[in-house]
Amino acid sequence: MAFELPKLDYAYNALDAHIDALTMDIHHSKHHAAYINNLNNAIKGSALETQGLEEILKNVSAHAPVVRNNGGGHYNHNLFWKVLSPNGGGVPKGDLADAINKYFGSFDKFKELFSAAAATRFGSGWAWLVKKDNGELVISSTPNQDNPLMDVAEIKGVPVLAIDVWEHAYYLKYQNRRPDYIAAFYNVINWDEVGRRFKL
């Protein structure tokens, strides 16, 4: 079955104070759609058509670069839309808040480290909050459309939170000011969804 572009849970202009409507529109309807289209074309008629996306990514080193780039692109954007919300922001709660305090010392320290990972990723890529197999929370960043599910990732685990730092994610509103986009991102983080993913 071919992969499909998911509908967003909110309107393109719903995050406008922090991520503008035109960026959201192009990012979802053009960039994400292109990853899906390229992925579907790449796996058409192959054994990968019967695999789930996570299964494909976990063995991605065995597949062509087009599968790594576009399969990662599809997974990463699915996650990104879900961890954004017009009702987002604030601070994490419950078990997730406890784990952030345990592994980073405080929420402010977590923000400092996550922001630094996002700001210092050279070129295009992502920063991640990752839950490792032993339950530990760590921050990482990956180039291009790689992610922590991939067997090629330096730090592997369940992606809990992600920020897209490709220029297409912020350039219309923030131009070269990636740190301003990163700071604004905290106002739209859907901590309920991040907390749900933390328990996966």
Ligand code: MN
């Ligand atoms: Mn993107």
